[in-house]
Amino acid sequence: MLSILSGDLVKQLDADFIAQQGISSLELMESAAKNFCTWFRGNFVPSEHRLFVFSGPGNNGGDGVAIARLLCHEVKAVTLLVFEEKENCSMDYRLNFERLPDQVEVTSVDKFDFKFEETDIVLDAIFGVGINRPIDGVYRWVVEKLNALEAIKVAIDIPSGIPADDVLDGEAFKADHTVTFQFPKFSLFFPEHAVYTGKVHVVDIGIPDTFLSRYQDNKYFLQAKDIPALHKRFHAFSHKGDFGKIMLFGGSLGKVGAMVLSSKAALRTGSGLVHVQIADAERMIMQTAVPEVMVAGAQEIKRLEAFDALGIGPGWGTEVDLSFYSSILKRFHKPVVIDADGLNLLAKKPEMLQFVPKGSILTPHVKEFERLVGNVSSHKERLLKAQQFAGEYGVFLILKGAFTSISTPDGKQYFNSTGNQYMATAGSGDVLTGMITAFLGQGYNPLQAALCGVFHHGLAGELAGKQKRRGVIASDIIACIPQTFLELDIP
Numbered sequence: 001m002l003s004i005l006s007g008d009l010v011k012q013l014d015a016d017f018i019a020q021q022g023i024s025s026l027e028l029m030e031s032a033a034k035n036f037c038t039w040f041r042g043n044f045v046p047s048e049h050r051l052f053v054f055s056g057p058g059n060n061g062g063d064g065v066a067i068a069r070l071l072c073h074e075v076k077a078v079t080l081l082v083f084e085e086k087e088n089c090s091m092d093y094r095l096n097f098e099r100l101p102d103q104v105e106v107t108s109v110d111k112f113d114f115k116f117e118e119t120d121i122v123l124d125a126i127f128g129v130g131i132n133r134p135i136d137g138v139y140r141w142v143v144e145k146l147n148a149l150e151a152i153k154v155a156i157d158i159p160s161g162i163p164a165d166d167v168l169d170g171e172a173f174k175a176d177h178t179v180t181f182q183f184p185k186f187s188l189f190f191p192e193h194a195v196y197t198g199k200v201h202v203v204d205i206g207i208p209d210t211f212l213s214r215y216q217d218n219k220y221f222l223q224a225k226d227i228p229a230l231h232k233r234f235h236a237f238s239h240k241g242d243f244g245k246i247m248l249f250g251g252s253l254g255k256v257g258a259m260v261l262s263s264k265a266a267l268r269t270g271s272g273l274v275h276v277q278i279a280d281a282e283r284m285i286m287q288t289a290v291p292e293v294m295v296a297g298a299q300e301i302k303r304l305e306a307f308d309a310l311g312i313g314p315g316w317g318t319e320v321d322l323s324f325y326s327s328i329l330k331r332f333h334k335p336v337v338i339d340a341d342g343l344n345l346l347a348k349k350p351e352m353l354q355f356v357p358k359g360s361i362l363t364p365h366v367k368e369f370e371r372l373v374g375n376v377s378s379h380k381e382r383l384l385k386a387q388q389f390a391g392e393y394g395v396f397l398i399l400k401g402a403f404t405s406i407s408t409p410d411g412k413q414y415f416n417s418t419g420n421q422y423m424a425t426a427g428s429g430d431v432l433t434g435m436i437t438a439f440l441g442q443g444y445n446p447l448q449a450a451l452c453g454v455f456h457h458g459l460a461g462e463l464a465g466k467q468k469r470r471g472v473i474a475s476d477i478i479a480c481i482p483q484t485f486l487e488l489d490i491p
């Protein structure tokens, strides 16, 4: 799995890779620039655009200079905008500068008229991960000017101004696309930076994942290629029992819809048998909406150990008898999934957290998480608290949102790459609960269940989004779950 390294470790990695491979840093920069150009050709028709490359004094600027050279024969025109005298720039910047052909027009930013056409593309190669203070002076002036103008804007590695591992202080370049090298930089996951990063793309620069994995920073980026190995395989003689018997608790009066969504999602994720515990008055609706589901009676609720996994919380309400909730947690000795009101009740009575079975999976959205741990001032702090919470209670903490994170009891943090804004719709969290409970029930360990659940859920949201964009509702996500197994070639 792809490791995510801090800004400091990136420098160490580059230096070690260069030393070990016997290549120069200039060659690594060339590889980064070439791979950027491949991305560029895949996303734009170069001959239809003029290119304006703003290059700062470090190696991020050097990338920009190399890109200007590599694309100058394909685009309509290239202008390289410079801030500093060559002598004040990094060695690799200078070496690239000397290789510039005549087709690249070089202009100092203070002589530039800042007149763009709609199809012009601005490349931000001002600062990368080497930024060490908020931008000011001419850099801030240029960034603010660019932010106010219409053009297509692409940031190289990271939008200039944003630190690799911290929350922005001051101003930064506002990109439509951020093309980041090798792995997404940590700060690209912060919602505070959403208006600056635009869509994030990761391009390889030729450092193998195995080399990268030597640098353990306990943070990983979950991608499609990681998923097949996490899945269990079932054989031709597999029976309903192999696919798991699960029970979902929730669906108070007027909120049975949450259970309809969770249970359907569980079935579409392959659950063998799904029971639900819901308000009596809601039975009819439940069984009409999902005939495959069984409504649990007193007997089933008494014999919880007969189930492989439990999912607790969707639409449960906060009036639940807490001694009933505690008894569920105390009597069931395997990991459970806790969401929504299951979490809100724990926030109301934190003493109950001690009864949550070890290895359980908690799936709060940001608000639910803050009810558990108190307010935070930034996403960075939130992620730190998630990591601490997972360690303290021995659970897997899934913090939902864009780039959903999964914090593990042993201090690791995984960031999901699937999903989109169209999933911000009522009930999509209930779908996730059903999916993860289904995987747990099928005998996946909690980490596998969490990673597969989050990835497939996001992918289902992407597939639904392709057809329906902002018209996506939670049921559309469920309808796309089966296709996610096809897309990933999971039998």
Ligand SMILES: NC(=O)C1=CN([C@@H]2O[C@H](COP(=O)(O)OP(=O)(O)OC[C@H]3O[C@@H](n4cnc5c(N)ncnc54)[C@H](O)[C@@H]3O)[C@@H](O)[C@H]2O)[C@@H](O)CC1
Pocket (backbone or CB within 6 Å): 014, 025, 028, 029, 030, 032, 033, 056, 057, 058, 059, 060, 061, 063, 090, 126, 127, 128, 129, 130, 131, 132, 133, 134, 135, 136, 139, 156, 157, 158, 181, 205
């Ligand atoms: N082998 C390499 O070195 C590679 C580097 N790459 C690129 O190199 C970048 C990192 O390069 P650098 O470490 O040179 O760092 P940057 O290019 O991000 O800039 C650092 C330079 O800017 C100065 N600086 C920092 N903050 C400033 C501020 N607020 N105002 C004014 N000056 C400021 C620093 O003193 C330093 O001179 C990556 O983001 C990536 O784009 C890629 O080419 C891949 C290979």
Ligand SMILES: Nc1ncnc2c1ncn2[C@@H]1O[C@H](COP(=O)(O)OP(=O)(O)O)[C@@H](O)[C@H]1O
Pocket (backbone or CB within 6 Å): 365, 400, 401, 402, 403, 404, 418, 419, 420, 421, 422, 423, 424, 425, 426, 427, 428, 429, 430, 431, 432, 457
């Ligand atoms: N902008 C987004 N990008 C990616 N995923 C998102 C985005 N917004 C929401 N989601 C996903 O949708 C789900 C919403 O869950 P939740 O907030 O619990 O919804 P609900 O309570 O309505 O069921 C989560 O899995 C979350 O990760």
Ligand SMILES: [K+]
Pocket (backbone or CB within 6 Å): 060, 124, 125, 126, 127, 128, 155, 156, 157, 158, 159, 160
């Ligand atoms: K940049």
